[in-house]
Amino acid sequence: MRIQVLxxxxxxxxxxxxxxxxxxxxxxxxxxxxxxxxxxEIMRFKVMxxxxxxxxxxxxxxxxxLSPADVKALLAP
Amino acid sequence: xxxxxxxxxxxxxxxxxxxxxxxxxxxxxxxxxxxxxGLARGSHLGEAAAFFLYDTPKVLLLLVLIVFLVGIVRSxxxxxxxxxxxxxxxxxxxxxxAALLGVVTPFCxxxxxxxxxxxxxxxxxxxxxxxxxxSAPMVNEVALxxxxxxFGWKVAALYLATGxxxxxxxxxxxxxxxxxxxxxxWVYESMQAAAGFEPERLGFxxxxxxxxxxxxxxxxxxxxWVLAGIAVGAGIHGYVPEGLLxxxxxxxxxxxxxxxxxxxxxxxxxxxxIIPVVEALLGKGAALGTVLAFMMSVIALSLPExxxxxxxxxxxxxxxxxxVVASGIMLVGWLFNAVL
Numbered sequence: 001m002r003i004q005v006l007x008x009x010x011x012x013x014x015x016x017x018x019x020x021x022x023x024x025x026x027x028x029x030x031x032x033x034x035x036x037x038x039x040x041e042i043m044r045f046k047v048m049x050x051x052x053x054x055x056x057x058x059x060x061x062x063x064x065x066l067s068p069a070d071v072k073a074l075l076a077p
Numbered sequence: 078x079x080x081x082x083x084x085x086x087x088x089x090x091x092x093x094x095x096x097x098x099x100x101x102x103x104x105x106x107x108x109x110x111x112x113x114x115g116l117a118r119g120s121h122l123g124e125a126a127a128f129f130l131y132d133t134p135k136v137l138l139l140l141v142l143i144v145f146l147v148g149i150v151r152s153x154x155x156x157x158x159x160x161x162x163x164x165x166x167x168x169x170x171x172x173x174x175a176a177l178l179g180v181v182t183p184f185c186x187x188x189x190x191x192x193x194x195x196x197x198x199x200x201x202x203x204x205x206x207x208x209x210x211x212s213a214p215m216v217n218e219v220a221l222x223x224x225x226x227x228f229g230w231k232v233a234a235l236y237l238a239t240g241x242x243x244x245x246x247x248x249x250x251x252x253x254x255x256x257x258x259x260x261x262x263w264v265y266e267s268m269q270a271a272a273g274f275e276p277e278r279l280g281f282x283x284x285x286x287x288x289x290x291x292x293x294x295x296x297x298x299x300x301x302w303v304l305a306g307i308a309v310g311a312g313i314h315g316y317v318p319e320g321l322l323x324x325x326x327x328x329x330x331x332x333x334x335x336x337x338x339x340x341x342x343x344x345x346x347x348x349x350x351i352i353p354v355v356e357a358l359l360g361k362g363a364a365l366g367t368v369l370a371f372m373m374s375v376i377a378l379s380l381p382e383x384x385x386x387x388x389x390x391x392x393x394x395x396x397x398x399x400x401v402v403a404s405g406i407m408l409v410g411w412l413f414n415a416v417l
Contacts, residue, residue, distance in 0.1 A: 008385070010187030039190060039388055040263065048156040048195035050188040063156065063183060 001031040006042045007051040016051040016065045023071035084282040099138055106131035129311035136226040136303055140219065141292055147218045148291025152284045154182045156192055164199045168252050171205035176244035179212030186214055186382055190389055194264050203260065204252020211402055212244035215377035219299055220348035227310060227356060236369060243405035250401050259394035299349035306353035310360065333367045334410035338403050341374030351375050366413030373406045
């Protein structure tokens with residue numbers, strides 16, 4: 001599973017990254033959370049508000065900091 | 078009992094409690110300062126304490142209510158929906174719509190660039206996009222509440238109306254200037270069909286939760302600044318002689334407006350952080366137009382924002398953007414100083 005957090009490096013993006021990592025640990029998933037900070041990379045996902053969460057190439061959420069529980073709900077099968 | 082009904086009842090109870098607390102604030106603060114604390118009516122300390130004890134809960138209560146309501150309104154909008162509304166609008170109507178949508182669309186200055194690209198990609202005119210980018214940070218609900226709570230509804234209404242006017246006019250002027258060639262070319266190269274990201278279907282309870290979330294996030298962040306602002310205000314109320322700054326920041330000094338804007342533009346602060354300064358300046362006799370111009374230039378334009386925008390805009394366009402918006406703010410400053 002590939003989890004990406006899109007954002008240009010603001011506080012909210014860091015928070016979402018930390019929450020996503022917490023969710024991965026809590027679920028015991030074999031996944032790494034990547035940060036995507038390059039603008040052109042971000043625009044490739046056609047996202048207009050950051051931070052955004054991408055799972056396996058699919059945009060799951062934009063413009064908000066999901067809590068660890070929110071991310072768990074998105075990741076759980 | 079259904080979930081919606083329960084939410085509605087809780088909401089009604091919350092609003093009733095809010096109103097009750099709001100109504101007893103004035104007598105309670107007077108009783109506390111003059112009765113319980115035993116301070117003398119009309120003394121410096123007594124006046125300052127009564128002001129602080131009344132204004133702090135009042136402003137915090139107003140803040141909670143307005144941020145909650147704005148949070149609910151914003152749950153109906155996303156950047157994607159706003160873009161869909163603006164796509165294909167002609168300039169004048171588009172500028173007005175963009176400025177209004179800038180107020181109600183959730184926006185964080187760190188996503189200014191993705192938003193800019195997203196708008197331009199689907200053919201929203203450059204000037205219309207810029208109207209949005211001016212209005213979103215400038216017309217701010219926290220600033221609105223604080224101005225209302227501390228200086229009354231007239232100042233708050235002036236701030237709202239002129240903030241929108243500056244956003245509309247500067248976007249329109251910038252659009253007329255035909256500056257598209259100064260947008261970094263890769264922005265247009267990446268142009269492609271837009272992916273739709275629909276706002277969530279939330280229902281009544283979901284929207285109330287959004288409002289509460291906004292209260293937690295925004296009020297949780299700005300309350301120390303609000304306290305600082307009111308403490309400064311209380312100090313001035315009781316102690317500082319009026320008219321201290323009147324000689325060089327008063328109405329007579331026309332150059333104080335451009336000076337205030339020149340100092341304010343590079344500065345970066347959130348709306349709540351700037352209010353203590355506004356309060357201090359006004360209290361010491363600075364003219365309202367000068368102070369509003371300073372506040373607007375601090376929250377609407379900043380060095381960090383310019384650096385972020387540099388990734389998509391070339392220097393001539395950035396210079397035009399800052400120049401036109403700053404001129405608009407100066408005009409508003411002079412206008413207030415002239416008519417009030």
